[in-house]
Amino acid sequence: MTPTQLRAFAAVVRLGSVKRAAAELEVSEAAVSLHIGQLRKELGDQLFTRTASGLAFTPGGLRLASRAGELLSLQERTIMEVSQAGAGRRLLRVGASSVFAEYAAPGLIELFASRAADLDVELSVHDPRRFPDLLHSRTLDVAIGPHVAAAGDESLIRKPFLNYQLTIVTGPDHPLAKVEASLGQLRDQTWLLGPSAATDVGVVPALLRRIGVPEENQQIFQSHAAALEEVKRNNGLAPAVTFAIAKDLANGTLVRVPGPSLRFDGVWATLTLASQGTPPAAEELVRFVTTPRATQAMLRGPGVSVGRFRPSIHVTLWS
Structure with a gap:
């Protein structure tokens, strides 16, 4: 064979x-x-x-x-690892949900990779529903995204490590910027969304289902940042990670839509194989994400742009 x-x-x-x-x-x-x-x-x-x-x-x-x-x-990975081992390097393949990859991963990966001169980190973006298959096929070493119950799958280990909050925002001159909207009014608005809305897993899809936003009122952009830029032009509403928009809220380019029930809590978790095949670098990352330094790096906002990553960090966008 x-x-x-x-x-x-x-x-x-x-x-x-x-x-x-x-x-x-x-x-x-x-x-x-x-x-x-x-x-x-x-x-x-x-x-x-x-x-x-x-x-x-x-x-x-x-x-x-x-x-x-x-x-x-495994064959492809072995070829790559043998080549890198000959050059004295290691490779860690991290898969992430789009929200985590955009807002929290840059600072985390930059800090983690800087701790080991021989480590290359490849970050790729995936639908969280594919995480188990990607881990079992050894395409990923560790996955990071929404914390979803293991549902009896003992082959995977999920470790939640960071709570975050989504809030609904709009531009300062939008009609709902200063009034407490009903669910009916929210459903009738144009929702400007990042790629996380295209999956069924995570806080953003849950938020849309809870409010009952019809698909015809949803516009999905290639990034959450692109959706928020359109929101700033008063063209609709968007869910946003609270820590990532602190500066925009402070300078008034974005405002929270009033309403006591318009904040939603989420949890990010690491996902690895339960077997002994998990690489040491992946196990080290799982431990590292729970440290205060890692938390501070993730909460810096959008963090470091892709263009400023060290050469040892590679970002791949996968459909």
Whole structure:
């Protein structure tokens, strides 16, 4: 069983078609079929059959599908780690929710990476719903985002470390800037939102559900900062992390929408595998986020811009 064979099978599983897998891998359909045939012969399993509604996987095929991504990721990671070890370096791959990545991660990662001259940190942004799969496939070493109950999954360890608060804000000249709005009035407004609104997990989606904001009144921007810039022009409302907008509230470019029930509490947590495969650098980060220095770094507001990161920190935006 070779990486090339697994890569072909994983592409077929993901795309549901030998033809599309061949196009993605830039090989012929015959090459993909050959790799699948070799896997079938070696494993003694048909893996999948073609039906009128698509591919139907055997129990063995489903098991291989769940392992293929993990094996390929481990291969890639091993190649990278061997290369870095030869250069005397380590790599820590951190995945984060969009809110944490934008507001708290810059200061945290900069401070953490500065403590070890041989450590490279890669920060990528993901939908929190994908965290378990990304950890199990070894694509991530540690994930940070909304604290969600483990729901009986003993293969993962969640450790909450920081409480934060969301408040609803608008521009100083918006009609709701100085009046206590009803839920009906809030629902009728234009909501200017960051990418966290596109998922079902976290405080922002919970806030939108609680108020009952219809989808047609939601505009989602590529970043929360971009949404807030539009809010400052009095074009709508937005939920914002309180510590990140302290300066804007102080200088009056943003104002809180009045109302006693318009503040929402959230908790960020680290997520790692319960097995012994967690890298030492990930375990060190899990301990570090609970320290006063780390908390201060995260609460500095938006923190250090990506352009000012040390070369050993890489930021990747993944859909």
